[in-house]
Amino acid sequence: MTNLFNKTALDELGENKKTWQDKFDKSKKMENKSYQTLSGIPVKPLYTPADLPDMDVLQDLGFPGQAPFVRGVHPTMYRGRTWTMRQLAGYGPPEETNKRYKLLLDEGATGINGIFDYPTLRGYDSTDPVAQADCGRGGVAIDTLEDMRILFDGIPVEKVSSSLVTCQPICNITVQSMYFANAKNRGVDLNHLTGTSQNDFLMETCMATAPGVLPPFASFKLSCDAIEFCAKYAARWNPISFAGYNYRETGCRADQEIAFVIANAIACIDEMLSRGLDLDSFAPRLSFFLNGHNDFFEEIAKYRAARRIWCNIMQNRFKTKNPRSQTFRFHVQTAGVALTAQQPLNNIARAAYHALAAVMGGAQSVHIDGYDEGLCIPTELSAITALRSNQILQLETRVTQTIDPLGGSYFIESLTNQLEEKILNIIAEIDQLGGIVKATETGWIHNQVADASYEYQQAVDRGEIPVVGVNCHTMEDEVLPIELFKVPETLDIQAQKLARIKKERNKDEVQKAIADIARGCEKNENLMEIIIDAVQSFITEGEITDVLKSNYGVWDPPLF
Amino acid sequence: MLKKRILIAKPGLDGHDRGAKIVARALRNAGMEVIYTGLHQTPKHIVNTAIDEDVDAIGLSVLSGAHKTVFAKVTSLLKEKGVEDLLVFGGGTIPKKDWNLLKAMGVGEIFTPGTDTQSIIDYLNNAIGK
Numbered sequence: 263m264t265n266l267f268n269k270t271a272l273d274e275l276g277e278n279k280k281t282w283q284d285k286f287d288k289s290k291k292m293e294n295k296s297y298q299t300l301s302g303i304p305v306k307p308l309y310t311p312a313d314l315p316d317m318d319v320l321q322d323l324g325f326p327g328q329a330p331f332v333r334g335v336h337p338t339m340y341r342g343r344t345w346t347m348r349q350l351a352g353y354g355p356p357e358e359t360n361k362r363y364k365l366l367l368d369e370g371a372t373g374i375n376g377i378f379d380y381p382t383l384r385g386y387d388s389t390d391p392v393a394q395a396d397c398g399r400g401g402v403a404i405d406t407l408e409d410m411r412i413l414f415d416g417i418p419v420e421k422v423s424s425s426l427v428t429c430q431p432i433c434n435i436t437v438q439s440m441y442f443a444n445a446k447n448r449g450v451d452l453n454h455l456t457g458t459s460q461n462d463f464l465m466e467t468c469m470a471t472a473p474g475v476l477p478p479f480a481s482f483k484l485s486c487d488a489i490e491f492c493a494k495y496a497a498r499w500n501p502i503s504f505a506g507y508n509y510r511e512t513g514c515r516a517d518q519e520i521a522f523v524i525a526n527a528i529a530c531i532d533e534m535l536s537r538g539l540d541l542d543s544f545a546p547r548l549s550f551f552l553n554g555h556n557d558f559f560e561e562i563a564k565y566r567a568a569r570r571i572w573c574n575i576m577q578n579r580f581k582t583k584n585p586r587s588q589t590f591r592f593h594v595q596t597a598g599v600a601l602t603a604q605q606p607l608n609n610i611a612r613a614a615y616h617a618l619a620a621v622m623g624g625a626q627s628v629h630i631d632g633y634d635e636g637l638c639i640p641t642e643l644s645a646i647t648a649l650r651s652n653q654i655l656q657l658e659t660r661v662t663q664t665i666d667p668l669g670g671s672y673f674i675e676s677l678t679n680q681l682e683e684k685i686l687n688i689i690a691e692i693d694q695l696g697g698i699v700k701a702t703e704t705g706w707i708h709n710q711v712a713d714a715s716y717e718y719q720q721a722v723d724r725g726e727i728p729v730v731g732v733n734c735h736t737m738e739d740e741v742l743p744i745e746l747f748k749v750p751e752t753l754d755i756q757a758q759k760l761a762r763i764k765k766e767r768n769k770d771e772v773q774k775a776i777a778d779i780a781r782g783c784e785k786n787e788n789l790m791e792i793i794i795d796a797v798q799s800f801i802t803e804g805e806i807t808d809v810l811k812s813n814y815g816v817w818d819p820p821l822f
Numbered sequence: 823m824l825k826k827r828i829l830i831a832k833p834g835l836d837g838h839d840r841g842a843k844i845v846a847r848a849l850r851n852a853g854m855e856v857i858y859t860g861l862h863q864t865p866k867h868i869v870n871t872a873i874d875e876d877v878d879a880i881g882l883s884v885l886s887g888a889h890k891t892v893f894a895k896v897t898s899l900l901k902e903k904g905v906e907d908l909l910v911f912g913g914g915t916i917p918k919k920d921w922n923l924l925k926a927m928g929v930g931e932i933f934t935p936g937t938d939t940q941s942i943i944d945y946l947n948n949a950i951g952k
Contacts, residue, residue: 391864429837469837513843513844636915715844742917821859
């Protein structure tokens with residue numbers, strides 16, 4: 263026991279607190295309203311050691327780089343290595359995005375964070391009738407291995423860590439395979455590649471709901487195929503990044519965000535173990551992607567609670583002794599949903615607070631949103647300003663000097679404990695429902711998210727949650743002070759390339775690729791092992807999707 | 823009085839459906855009958871659904887920047903099919919400079935981020951059945 267406070271001292275403190283409490287209660291300056299965090303935890307006006315009477319500093323917090331990792335996953339944290347400044351980028355054809363990547367790297371970004379357009383994320387070719395209007399929008403268009411070659415042309419893939427925002431497994435199984443195949447073609451050993459794929463089945467089946475997607479079991483299988491593939495052949499690649507960020511953007515609360523990512527990770531671990539993999543061969547590579555939202559202290563507590571919960575689950579539920587399998591490593595993106603289309607320059611301030619909380623919470627990498635995200639894809643100016651905000655935080659504010667600077671704060675520790683309890687309750691509920699895949703199949707997750715999202719919006723509509731520029735401090739006849747990004751013409755470029763490739767490629771090789779993938783589906787083989795070779799035939803992403811959907815069928819999730 | 827029937831549709835593949843779902847629920851809670859399509863809808867499918875379901879209005883949610891293409895297709899398909907008494911409104915990240923163009927296509931109103939749900943309910947209550 264390393265209990266800091268003895269009972270006599272706490273009693274004495276309690277007596278003295280009464281004097282303050284008395285004055286506080288009698289004050290007429292305060293509004294009569296309830297104070298709580300965004301996830302509904304009541305907030306007191308003052309926290310003292312009496313809020314943490316049983317805190318065991320060693321067991322509950324530990325030291326940085328030591329279980330339960332509340333104070334950080336590395337012994338040195340930002341003294342040793344500051345967070346990666348990974349700014350999301352992607353739009354139009356790969357030729358254009360390649361230029362943006364080079365610009366960001368030239369300006370000091372320390373990793374690539376590539377986002378793909380809607381057709382690519384959903385497994386369609388640019389020329390598919392359902393996809394054409396969205397081609398090049400929201401990210402970069404990828405149809406074949408040739409596009410991947412162009413996207414990373416002149417970028418040293420063996421040195422630069424690349425995060426592939428391949429949200430849906432149906433996209434990841436092809437796009438990650440293309441990234442790996444392209445690296446192989448450039449003579450790079452897959453074991454030397456560093457990076458992350460998103461690859462989260464909830465993104466396909468739950469967060470952005472569309473009829474006719476892969477059923478949850480199949481989407482989940484594809485995501486696990488990538489985890490297994492990397493454990494065997496690409497040791498430094500994070501094959502999954504549980505997308506709590508997007509759950510939150512869809513409408514979750516902070517407690518649900520963490521509970522859902524961890525429940526998802528538990529399911530992946532169970533599946534990998536059932537495939538006969540050794541836990542420590544893949545668990546250190548499971549990574550998390552979290553949201554940096556408005557409630558400053560709750561967000562900090564969220565990151566800290568997530569580390570403790572993960573460590574305890576890995577130690578107690580999965581019995582690993584390897585500290586690398588116990589560390590909850592995460593990337594943070596500042597909340598797009600908290601940004602406003604009104605008075606867009608205000609978003610620079612918002613995103614800076616979000617990022618500050620992420621750093622107070624010990625994030626491994628941080629993306630700061632562009633101020634124009636409520637309106638369009640970030641312009642070059644907005645993307646650079648966001649990168650500069652990240653650099654200002656890292657270089658000017660001196661927050662990197664000490665590790666977990668809010669550790670020991672009565673408020674933060676108390677919030678961390680309360681959030682942990684809420685999160686564990688949700689994880690237990692999902693366990694009772696049969697795990698995250700079952701909870702998705704029954705629509706339980708969909709309902710949880712939709713309810714939380716609706717409640718939040720109602721609170722904004724009622725003015726209980728203030729949004730500057732939206733429900734308070736609004737401006738009449740506001741003139742937009744910024745330029746909007748124009749997506750370059752993409753469809754024609756992609757269509758011409760596809761037509762040329764389809765003419766030039768070897769049709770027998772494409773047929774063989776299709777047959778190989780179909781056989782892999784039937785025999786329940788690891789599909790990434792097959793697709794990484796299949797893409798060399800210049801089979802398109804849409805053609806791969808067709809094979810997968812005809813083998814696994816499609817599913818209509820509950821819509822709202 | 824008959825319940826107002828509203829189709830909320832998400833054309834295209836863009837996954838930002840938080841707004842569409844919130845609006846769908848708010849309209850339902852305000853006593854309207856709401857059909858929500860989910861993502862991945864083509865303009866043709868949206869127009870066919872609107873006709874089959876005999877709705878009073880179609881709300882299109884677009885956050886991908888593809889609003890000009892999508893609204894043009896939906897409104898011209900409606901004209902082609904001779905549908906005239908059907909209100910089309912929209913929401914999403916649609917810059918103000920494009921509003922006049924969309925309204926010239928026959929779009930009744932555009933609701934952008936930051937709109938409270940009550941103003942959409944009020945709008946539909948006023949605009950339908952006049």
